[in-house]
Amino acid sequence: MLSFRLLNIVRVVLALSTISLGSSVPSKRATVCNGHAELCNRSYGNITHFGSHDSFAFTKDPFVLARDQEVDIPTQLGLGILFDGGTVQDYLTKVFNWLQANPNEVVTLLFTNPESVSLPNVWAPAFQASGIAQMAYVPPSIPMKRSDWPTLGQLIDSGKRVIVFLDYGADTDRSVNYILPEFQMIWETPFSVTDSTFPCSVDRIAGPLATLDHMYMINHSLNVNILDTGIIVSDPLEAPTTNSITSITAHSNGCAPLAGGRAPNFVLLDFVDLGQGLAAVNKLNGF
Ligand SMILES: *[C@@H]1O[C@H](CO)[C@@H](O)[C@H](O)[C@H]1NC(C)=O
Ligand SMILES: *[C@@H]1O[C@H](CO)[C@@H](O)[C@H](O)[C@H]1NC(C)=O
Ligand SMILES: *[C@@H]1O[C@H](CO)[C@@H](O)[C@H](O)[C@H]1NC(C)=O
Numbered sequence: 001m002l003s004f005r006l007l008n009i010v011r012v013v014l015a016l017s018t019i020s021l022g023s024s025v026p027s028k029r030a031t032v033c034n035g036h037a038e039l040c041n042r043s044y045g046n047i048t049h050f051g052s053h054d055s056f057a058f059t060k061d062p063f064v065l066a067r068d069q070e071v072d073i074p075t076q077l078g079l080g081i082l083f084d085g086g087t088v089q090d091y092l093t094k095v096f097n098w099l100q101a102n103p104n105e106v107v108t109l110l111f112t113n114p115e116s117v118s119l120p121n122v123w124a125p126a127f128q129a130s131g132i133a134q135m136a137y138v139p140p141s142i143p144m145k146r147s148d149w150p151t152l153g154q155l156i157d158s159g160k161r162v163i164v165f166l167d168y169g170a171d172t173d174r175s176v177n178y179i180l181p182e183f184q185m186i187w188e189t190p191f192s193v194t195d196s197t198f199p200c201s202v203d204r205i206a207g208p209l210a211t212l213d214h215m216y217m218i219n220h221s222l223n224v225n226i227l228d229t230g231i232i233v234s235d236p237l238e239a240p241t242t243n244s245i246t247s248i249t250a251h252s253n254g255c256a257p258l259a260g261g262r263a264p265n266f267v268l269l270d271f272v273d274l275g276q277g278l279a280a281v282n283k284l285n286g287f
Pocket of ligand 2: 188190191193217219221223268
């Protein structure tokens with residue numbers, strides 16, 4: 001029953017800034033955070049994270065229209081992102097094991113809950129059984145302004161290295177304190193974009209905080225409207241162009257006026273192995 005319900009989850013995103021491959025033994029105070037010493041003293045709310053959306057849609061079959069990703073888990077780990085198509089608990093267990101092996105990484109999980117299934121009865125047991133619950137950050141108050149977030153170094157030093165957002169359900173049900181209401185703290189750009197110039201606007205947003213106090217996410221995947229039928233699918237042929245530094249930077253620049261001049265906090269791509277996603281994110285982080 002649990003996995004049946006969880007199959008309804010249509011978006012699972014895991015965002016990392018970067019990966020420090022072959023990371024060293026954990027020290028008392030982190031000196032490298034998500035692959036960069038400079039990030040240790042930066043607020044979580046002032047970092048651009050690299051992510052992918054619809055990680056459930058991984059497949060190598062080119063005839064599956066719904067595929068948004070085409071690389072397997074070890075490859076994605078090398079890219080700074082992780083995907084899975086199994087149950088949420090399997091997925092979280094893989095993330096947990098990976099975090100154990102990579103003690104200087106902070107990971108963001110964005111889950112979707114379109115049917116608003118129960119947080120305490122369905123979501124929390126998966127987080128607990130996987131071990132992730134004990135690593136999940138619990139903010140001192142909800143919603144957190146973007147300037148309220150601790151630094152990556154503080155998150156790593158405290159052992160609370162997983163930030164969990166849920167799109168629907170967590171705003172009304174606060175019974176699981178580490179599952180955070182996404183749109184109260186993050187706004188996002190429109191999805192199913194078919195305009196390759198990615199005009200920026202504030203799409204989903206919620207809660208009492210001003211737009212400028214939210215973090216924000218650019219949904220940088222270009223879709224095609226098949227033969228103008230209105231059927232929208234993500235477009236792998238365009239991915240190298242879409243995932244170029246030029247295109248991602250232009251999208252970010254287009255959003256900056258809506259965000260107090262800031263870069264996006266999350267850059268979500270399709271086909272993350274194609275193009276220059278990580279290089280673009282490093283650039284947005286000032287590297
Ligand atoms: C971070 O800031 C502290 C003081 O707040 C300083 O001692 C430390 O050297 C800084 N670390 C890095 C990596 O800049
Ligand atoms: C991004 O766009 C896709 C479709 O293009 C959509 O399914 C998804 O919900 C959007 N948002 C995020 C945060 O992935
Ligand atoms: C972080 O702060 C710098 C300096 O104010 C800014 O240029 C950058 O856009 C910010 N990034 C994010 C993701 O907030």
